[in-house]
Amino acid sequence: MRNPARAVLGIALPVAAIILFVSLLGFSLLRLSGIERDMRIEATQNMLWVISRAHVSSLQLGEAAAQQATAPADPAQLQLRHDVFLSRFALLADGPQRRQMEVLGFAGALDQLRDRLPELASSLARLAPVDMVRVRAILAPYNAALTHAANRAMVAEWDELGETLDASRAQLWQIITSLIGISLAGAVLCGHFLLAIRDARRRQRLIDKEKALSQLLIGSSGEGIVAVDDARICTLWNEAAEQLFGQGGNQTRGRALADISGFFQVDSIRRMIDSAIAGRPAVLFDQPFFPPAQAPTLYLDLRCFSLRDGSRIIGAILLVSDVTSRRAAQKEIADHRDRLEQLVAARTSELDAALTREREAAELYRHFGTMISHQFRTPLALVDSALQRLMRRRDRLTPDEVLERGGKAREAIARLTRLVDSTLDAARLDAGQIEVRSQPCDLRAILAQLCADQADPVAGRRLVVAGGDGGPVIARGDPVHVENILANLLANALKYSPAGTPVCITLKGDATRTECVITNQGGLSGPAERAMLFERYFRGRNAEGRPGIGVGLYMARMLARLQGGDLLLQEAEPGMVRLALRLPGVGQRPAPAEAAFPGRRSA
Amino acid sequence: MRKLVLVGLTALPIGGSTLAQGLDANALPAPQGPVVLAVQGAISRFNAEGAAMFDMEMLKALPPAQLDTTTAVTDGLRRFDGFLMRDLLELVGAQGDTLTAGALNDYAIDIRIEEFNRFDVLVAYAMDGTALHPSDKGPLWIVYPRDQHAALQDIRYDYRWVWQLRWLDIR
Numbered sequence: 001m002r003n004p005a006r007a008v009l010g011i012a013l014p015v016a017a018i019i020l021f022v023s024l025l026g027f028s029l030l031r032l033s034g035i036e037r038d039m040r041i042e043a044t045q046n047m048l049w050v051i052s053r054a055h056v057s058s059l060q061l062g063e064a065a066a067q068q069a070t071a072p073a074d075p076a077q078l079q080l081r082h083d084v085f086l087s088r089f090a091l092l093a094d095g096p097q098r099r100q101m102e103v104l105g106f107a108g109a110l111d112q113l114r115d116r117l118p119e120l121a122s123s124l125a126r127l128a129p130v131d132m133v134r135v136r137a138i139l140a141p142y143n144a145a146l147t148h149a150a151n152r153a154m155v156a157e158w159d160e161l162g163e164t165l166d167a168s169r170a171q172l173w174q175i176i177t178s179l180i181g182i183s184l185a186g187a188v189l190c191g192h193f194l195l196a197i198r199d200a201r202r203r204q205r206l207i208d209k210e211k212a213l214s215q216l217l218i219g220s221s222g223e224g225i226v227a228v229d230d231a232r233i234c235t236l237w238n239e240a241a242e243q244l245f246g247q248g249g250n251q252t253r254g255r256a257l258a259d260i261s262g263f264f265q266v267d268s269i270r271r272m273i274d275s276a277i278a279g280r281p282a283v284l285f286d287q288p289f290f291p292p293a294q295a296p297t298l299y300l301d302l303r304c305f306s307l308r309d310g311s312r313i314i315g316a317i318l319l320v321s322d323v324t325s326r327r328a329a330q331k332e333i334a335d336h337r338d339r340l341e342q343l344v345a346a347r348t349s350e351l352d353a354a355l356t357r358e359r360e361a362a363e364l365y366r367h368f369g370t371m372i373s374h375q376f377r378t379p380l381a382l383v384d385s386a387l388q389r390l391m392r393r394r395d396r397l398t399p400d401e402v403l404e405r406g407g408k409a410r411e412a413i414a415r416l417t418r419l420v421d422s423t424l425d426a427a428r429l430d431a432g433q434i435e436v437r438s439q440p441c442d443l444r445a446i447l448a449q450l451c452a453d454q455a456d457p458v459a460g461r462r463l464v465v466a467g468g469d470g471g472p473v474i475a476r477g478d479p480v481h482v483e484n485i486l487a488n489l490l491a492n493a494l495k496y497s498p499a500g501t502p503v504c505i506t507l508k509g510d511a512t513r514t515e516c517v518i519t520n521q522g523g524l525s526g527p528a529e530r531a532m533l534f535e536r537y538f539r540g541r542n543a544e545g546r547p548g549i550g551v552g553l554y555m556a557r558m559l560a561r562l563q564g565g566d567l568l569l570q571e572a573e574p575g576m577v578r579l580a581l582r583l584p585g586v587g588q589r590p591a592p593a594e595a596a597f598p599g600r601r602s603a
Numbered sequence: 604m605r606k607l608v609l610v611g612l613t614a615l616p617i618g619g620s621t622l623a624q625g626l627d628a629n630a631l632p633a634p635q636g637p638v639v640l641a642v643q644g645a646i647s648r649f650n651a652e653g654a655a656m657f658d659m660e661m662l663k664a665l666p667p668a669q670l671d672t673t674t675a676v677t678d679g680l681r682r683f684d685g686f687l688m689r690d691l692l693e694l695v696g697a698q699g700d701t702l703t704a705g706a707l708n709d710y711a712i713d714i715r716i717e718e719f720n721r722f723d724v725l726v727a728y729a730m731d732g733t734a735l736h737p738s739d740k741g742p743l744w745i746v747y748p749r750d751q752h753a754a755l756q757d758i759r760y761d762y763r764w765v766w767q768l769r770w771l772d773i774r
Contacts, residue, residue: 046758080707082738083738083767084707084708084767087708087738087740087766091676094677095677095678096675096676096677096678
């Protein structure tokens with residue numbers, strides 16, 4: 001309730017006082033101009049003087065006439081008095097004076113005299129005693145009328161003057177009242193203005209306080225605060241900005257922002273300030289700032305807002321915060337995370353490798369177990385049965401029979417020994433104990449020797465060597481190992497292909513690469529078997545009932561890889577198996593041995 | 604007596620020079636007809652003993668002037684013919700700052716001469732084309748340009764409208 005009342009007092013009261021002030025002033029001026037108008041005195045108000053002069057001229061004429069009648073002297077004197085008399089009469093009997101005489105009630109006397117003026121003139125001309133009587137008779141009522149007229153004129157003039165004074169007094173009183181009103185209105189206005197001044201001072205003090213507070217806030221702010229006007233002239237530069245940019249407020253205020261630091265000439269920052277001055281606040285993060293004194297680069301976050309005065313934009317304010325340390329901390333955290341990720345990945349892959357090795361080992365032992373159960377049992381059974389026969393028929397046996405049975409037993413034991421040797425070879429290979437001495441070796445010569453060494457002549461005839469020009473095919477490798485590989489491949493081809501079918505051997509090669517492809521009939525049942533072909537202790541289905549421990553192809557491939565080559569199962573026509581041995585040519589440098597063990601890590 | 608003689612002695616050369624002027628260029632011609640206006644006092648041109656006498660012909664020889672105005676004592680707008688008072692004063696070589704205007708009925712009023720320079724004050728000999736007569740307000744009437752200057756619409760000027768003007772005394 002208090003505020004509306006104050007608003008009414010604050011606005012309606014001074015407005016009413018001003019209206020009162022103006023209207024009373026107007027009224028006073030109107031009254032004053034009325035008084036001023038009334039203060040003019042018209043000549044017609046001077047009737048008393050006019051009547052008296054007419055009266056005097058009439059009396060003087062009468063006297064002059066009497067003197068002329070008794071002792072005639074200067075006729076011009078009488079003429080003068082007559083002229084003056086006529087002049088005064090004319091004045092009284094004409095114009096405004098006549099009207100005034102009518103008001104006073106003496107028009108009749110004037111008219112009577114006017115009628116007798118010719119008679120008066122003729123009487124004055126003659127001036128016989130009878131004429132003197134006539135002159136007196138004409139002038140006497142005129143003089144009497146003028147006496148009364150003067151009397152009434154005096155009363156009328158005084159009455160009128162009194163009335164004018166009364167009217168003026170009344171008007172003056174109204175003016176005095178108005179002036180009192182004006183004074184009161186003036187006092188109200190003065191009071192209002194004094195209150196308004198007091199309010200204004202109080203507001204000014206509040207504003208000053210707020211200003212001091214904002215200056216304190218700006219000064220103590222950790223953020224750099226910079227204000228510019230719409231011409232980009234710096235108007236505010238707080239302490240934090242001084243520390244950031246290394247320039248004191250006294251050097252910067254009043255200067256163009258672009259002159260203070262090259263930082264403000266950077267395109268993006270200039271555009272940001274322009275945008276704020278155009279009314280759109282803008283933000284920029286992680287802006288690099290290169291301090292002048294070779295100090296490390298700072299990174300700044302900038303926020304820019306418009307400064308407004310009402311709806312008009314008068315400049316922009318720029319808040320600058322130093323995010324260098326925060327940025328460094330974030331970078332450290334990111335680096336740490338990356339390192340952890342790398343560590344976890346390394347550990348994971350190590351664990352994966354360990355798991356794979358474990359699985360491989362488990363698979364290896366399973367194959368090994370299967371192989372042992374099959375391959376060791378048969379020779380052991382042979383030895384056992386040979387020994388049982390020897391024991392059962394110990395009396396009837398001839399020495400030849402004993403030799404034969406003992407020989408079979410020994411043969412079986414030799415097979416067992418070979419199996420154990422093969423197993424050991426594989427183990428040595430795994431342990432990296434195989435030595436490789438690479439040198440040029442002729443594959444054709446090695447193959448020819450192997451064919452010639454075949455114990456079974458039937459089998460020997462099945463081997464067909466083709467390809468090339470019959471000349472030597474020189475590969476870089478260890479001749480012992482190459483011979484082992486080829487012997488193993490040929491034995492396999494002969495063992496697992498139907499009797500009487502040819503085993504085709506193709507040789508080719510150049511300075512960089514040599515290849516020996518061996519193709520035989522026979523089949524591998526399905527892709528699983530093809531995939532497992534080079535695994536240790538794996539034996540194909542067609543290996544059932546045939547001696548072997550399943551390390552031949554594994555060792556052949558490992559040895560080929562040790563020499564920088566490889567052993568591959570190639571696609572072949574249906575019912576055919578094709579294996580290709582690849583070795584480097586003589587122009588090729590020996591491959592590192594490690595390549596043979598892709599599954600192993602040096603760590 | 605001694606004092607009078609002294610005054611007379613000192614006045615002699617001045618009187619002599621005035622006389623000398625009066626004899627030649629500064630002498631006014633003598634009036635031929637009846638005298639209607641006598642100017643006396645501090646003037647430098649004479650045609651009589653210490654005075655300048657004018658008949659109507661001499662006055663009409665002054666530069667004529669005309670004025671349309673109302674008056675305080677008549678109705679309606681009136682046209683006056685006559686001459687400017689300042690022309691007359693120049694003609695007689697008036698040197699004072701005040702003049703007294705006297706009428707046939709012995710009415711006498713003091714007027715400051717400076718007024719005639721400020722206002723075109725007329726000495727009229729005709730109203731509405733008719734010559735002013737001594738039995739009315741003639742033969743001469745001092746007329747102020749009342750309608751042309753609001754300041755003249757005042758009773759203190761109204762009493763200076765001397766009619767039946769007969770003489771002027773310049774001091």
